[in-house]
Amino acid sequence: MAPAAIIDDYPVSAVHDGAALEAISDAVDEINVLKAKAKQAFDAKSKFDSEKDKTQFRQYEVACERVKNFYREQHEKQTVAYNLSARARFYSAARVRPEMTIWEAMEKLNTLIDESDPDTSLSQIQHLLQSAEAIRRDGKPRWMQLTGLIHDLGKLMLFFDGAQGQWDVVGDTFPVGCAFDKRCIYPDTFQANPDAKDPVFGAENGIYHPGCGMQNLMMSWGHDEYLYHVVKDQSTLPAEALAMIRYHSFYPWHKEGAYRQFMAPGDEVLLRAVQAFNPYDLYSKSDDVPSVEELKPYYLELIDEFFPEKKIKW
């Protein structure tokens, strides 16, 4: 509003009241000071977020109760018996599979806040776009950008009949059927898992033998393993992409070096792929919040390139 208009709107008595005019001008000054302070605070917060250094991620010792409770439950309940029943349920020919495009799946997932994650409170669509954008920014191949975009879509399981809660959908993964490794997070909480006391499942190699190959391990049931099967059957993504999806939560293996005795020839290449993917999944969580609408056209095209069918069977 132009100054003349302000004055026009003002009661005549006030125009002649010099004190009132002075008060208005003081108020305007004050607003400007507040605006500058707000901008300063906003800039400082953005700078802090983007400078979050790598040692500040995955700090489980100091994580909140929500994260600790999540893992207590997951470690107690992920048994061989549960794993077999979950797989039977998900891969049974009788299961009615919802059909949705990749983008619809991303939108559906958006209401989920992951209880196992100490590093982000952003919605899942933003996490997926942050990962994909970080990969794209580094000039990585298009198949890898798409892998970043979809890698957590297995969390959709939570909305389907059969998932028991977040404990069988999200969080780090580990094999069942052999001893739980100390390098898993909160290793003591596995004591509550009945398999830990089982003479076979509790033994170092359990039901496996050294060199049996990673694809023969029965991984704890969750979003990685489930999405791997969906994508393997319905996309043209390469083997490295499938490994990135299947093992991205297997931190005890790809980060801590556990369970390596089970690797077979060929697994080294997959391990390197998973490790190359990990920083984009983890550290992009502190990047700027992406604009979903701006990025949508680029990613819709990318999805079409690797998924021949628009509607995916979930």
Ligand SMILES: O[C@H]1[C@H](O)[C@@H](O)[C@H](O)[C@@H](O)[C@H]1O
């Ligand atoms: O909390 C996170 C989250 O659930 C991720 O999606 C998963 O991949 C990670 O391994 C886990 O630690």
Ligand SMILES: [Fe+2]
């Ligand atoms: Fe994940």
Ligand SMILES: [Fe+2]
């Ligand atoms: Fe992720």
